[in-house]
Amino acid sequence: MSEHGIDEAAVAALAATVTGLVAAPGDAGFDEECATYNPYTPMRPAVVVGAASGRDVAAAIxxxxxxxxxxxxxxTGHQVRGADGAVLINLRRLNRVTVDVDARTARIGGGALWSEVLAVTTPAGLAPVNGSAPHVGATGYLLGGGHSPTLGRLYGYGADTVRSVEIVTADGNARRVTADSDPDLFFAVRGGKGNFGVVTALEVELFPVTRFYGGAVFVAGEHAPTLLHAWRTWAPALPESATTSVAVQRLPPDPALPEPLRGAFVVALRFAFIGDAAEGERVFAPMRGAAPILVDGVRDRPYAEVGLIHTDPPGPLPYVDRTTGLRDLPAEAVDALLALVGPGTGCPLVSVELRALGGALDRRPEPPNAVATRGMPFVLFGFGVGGPEALPQLRGYLGRVLDAVSPWAHGRQMANFLSAVDEGATPAEVRAAYGDEIYDRLSKIKQVYDPGNLFRANHNIPPA
Ligand SMILES: Cc1cc2nc3c(=O)[nH]c(=O)nc-3n(C[C@H](O)[C@H](O)[C@H](O)COP(=O)(O)OP(=O)(O)OC[C@H]3O[C@@H](n4cnc5c(N)ncnc54)[C@H](O)[C@@H]3O)c2cc1C
Structure with missing residues (x-):
């Protein structure tokens, strides 16, 4: 009998019904199946099921x-909340992606990464509303809203583009959920993340986008005040075909980085324009002239290079993070931020970024979903990297950054940016992230589909 009260015979019986892998602590393959992107969110389940099919998922549930x-x-473990004593379902094998070129849709396996989706969609001349990092799971991103550095302001959140969801609910039944079949569950799962079941596949709309004008420009950190003040007035006036973010970064001395960026204090100014490259260049010109440029990586690019806008670290990475939505970004807010992350502050964080939202992200899709950040013009996301000895300082500093901009806080948070590791993940924080109206509706839907709160190893929305 294991410490979680499961005997070996029960695990063996499960293994006999599953075509993928079943492992208990100490078994071969257990550690590999449980490995996460962030070592600060280790998974210590009672048993792990490496699901090879929807049937395996149902058997595990x-x-x-x-x-x-x-x-x-x-x-990937980018945002897992721990699995102590749980049945952990590793979804990585459910990574099949198919495209219907005529219908402009893709069916994405519940464990496919964005890189695996893009490998199929870009050759077809189509693009999903993907996120910044190709090594992030597409389904996790889509269930949490999903802010795209290229297509969000044109087409909305990733969740807005989901047409159907194949999900195994707490009763072990597999359902194909659409706006017509189960309107409440279809509302909840598009924004409510993993609270309502395990998604084995979903279908998304694609868009005829093959290129973009964009990438990142880096300037020395000493110019952060000039650049951030210019950005805060320029960004909100952009057309919907343009997307931008800005990140104040203390980069590691990583040999993979080009010389001027290795170990440097810089500001990364990201930009993407969907449309004519010359027009993109014209739209970006005011920022290109705002401060001396160290590295200019903004140019016409094939859509396959979308991951080079942010160049997110592929990991694994020991990090702590925090986020806040902002309802406004006046000069005082930028000054408050710079007082903690600007030149001469000794800021210990690797990156503090601001993304400008707006455009289609503000429009309610039809049918509506549980994405709670419509009308939020900016989101701030910061993270620090270090060993256990550095954690108190990093957590404290992230808290100070959030406090500094709190006069301009929106109140809601992007579900995808909620921290997995510390105070950014409390029950109060999850309620506030969704706002009372959406949260209470999600709790009621949870009561119908998961009354026992089987799916609670997440940013939990308990049944009510
Ligand atoms: C480097 C980096 C860049 C990012 N960029 C963006 C970005 O540009 N825009 C954005 O919106 N977000 C972004 N994110 C956040 C990312 O979308 C979330 O962390 C997302 O949850 C990752 O999903 P995953 O499957 O990779 O992670 P995991 O940690 O494996 O899953 C996280 C949670 O998602 C849920 N989940 C995932 N898959 C399923 C499924 N098949 N069925 C049910 N529940 C599931 C579960 O609740 C799970 O605990 C980024 C994160 C990182 C680390």
């Missing part, structure tokens, strides 16, 4: 229900 254990999922 039924097993969890029978043994009174929570269910956790893992694709």
């Amino acid at each position: 039924r097993f969890a229900g029978e043994h009174g254990l929570p269910v956790a999922t893992l694709t």
Whole structure:
């Protein structure tokens, strides 16, 4: 009998019904199946199921229900909330992606990464509303809203583009959920993340986008005040075909970085324009002239290079992070931020970024979904990297950054940016992230589909 009250015979019986891998602590393959992007969110489940099919997912969920254990999922571990004593379902094998070119849709396996989606969609001349990092799971991103550095302001949140969801709910039943079949569940799962079941596949709309004008320009950190003040007035006036963010970064001495950026204090100014490259260059020109440029990586690019706008670290990475939505970004807010992250501050964080939202992100899709950040013009996201000894300082500094901009806080948060590791993930924070109206509706829907709160190893929305 294991410490979680499961005997070997029960695990063996589960293994006999599953075509993928089943492993308990100490078994071969257990550690590999449980490995996460962030070592500060380790997974210590009672048993892990490396699901090879929707049937495997259903078997794992039924097993969890029978043994009174929570269910956790893992694709990359970018945002997992721990799985102590849970049945962990590793979804990485469910990575099949197919494209219907005529319908302009893709069916994405529940464990596919954006890189695996893009490998199929870009040759077809189509693009999804993907996120900044190709190594992030597409389904995790789409279930949490999904802010795209290229297409969001034109086409909305990633969740707005989801047409159907194949999901196994707490009763172990597989359902194909659409706006017509289960309107409440379809509302909830597009924004409510993993609270309502395990998604084995979903179908998204694609867009005829093959190129973009964009990338990142880096300037020395000493110019952060000039650049951030210029950006805060320029960004909100952009056309919807343009997207931008700005990040104050203390980069590591990583040999993979080009010389002027290695170990440097810089500001990364990101930009993407969907349309004619000459027009993109014209739109970007005011920022190109705002401060002396160290590295200019903004140019006409094939869509396959979308990951080079942010060049997010592929990991694994020991980090802590925090986020806040902002309802406004006046000069005082930029000054308050610069007082903690600007030149001469000794800021210990690797990156503090501001993304400008707006455009289609503000428009309610039809049918509506649980994305709660419509009308929020900016989001701030910061993270620090270090060993356990550095954590108190990093956490404290992230808290100070959030406090500094709190007079301009929006109140809502992007579900995808909620921290997995510390105070950014409390029940109060999750409620505030969605706002009372959406949160209470999600709790009621949870009561219907998961009354026992089987899916609680996440940013949990308990049933009510
Ligand atoms: C470097 C980096 C860049 C990012 N850039 C963006 C960005 O540009 N825009 C944006 O919106 N977000 C972004 N994110 C946030 C990212 O979208 C979330 O962390 C997302 O949850 C990652 O999903 P995952 O499957 O990779 O992670 P995991 O940690 O494996 O999953 C996280 C959670 O998602 C849920 N989940 C995932 N898959 C399923 C499934 N199949 N069924 C049910 N629940 C599931 C579960 O609740 C799970 O605990 C970024 C994150 C990182 C680390």
